[in-house]
Amino acid sequence: MTASEGHDQCCDQMAYAVADEDLYLLYIPKSREWGIRYRDGISYSQIEYCPWCGAKLPKDLWDEWYARVEQLGIDPIEDHDKIPEAFRGDRWWKEAGL
Ligand SMILES: [Zn+2]
Incomplete structure (x- = not known):
């Protein structure tokens, strides 16, 4: 793109x-x-x-997002408050070059 x-x-x-x-x-x-x-x-x-x-x-990055959040030891649904700021917007995949 x-x-x-x-x-x-x-x-x-x-x-x-x-x-x-x-x-x-x-x-x-x-x-x-x-x-x-x-x-x-x-x-x-x-x-x-x-x-x-x-x-x-x-392609959407849902699978990648879930995998990376879980890698941080965070449950994406249960621990929603603990999700880092970068993972709440587009910063995480831009920085990862996805
Ligand atoms: Zn267009």
Whole structure:
């Protein structure tokens, strides 16, 4: 994925869309995942391609996130409060070069 200027989304339209709270498009920095929200506002359907430029989005990092948090001796669900700051956003996978 090539980053455009000023953001790390695949294209400017995607960057605007994920920043727009009125749109049902969702980006989760922690797991590098994109999705479209259901009307319930909670569930979402993951998307694999950008709806605007057609770029294939990188694979989500949920498995990697769980594995790395568990490696720290933290239960991702039970010990949610102990999860380090880096693992609450995109810093952990950016620093790991994933
Ligand atoms: Zn795009």
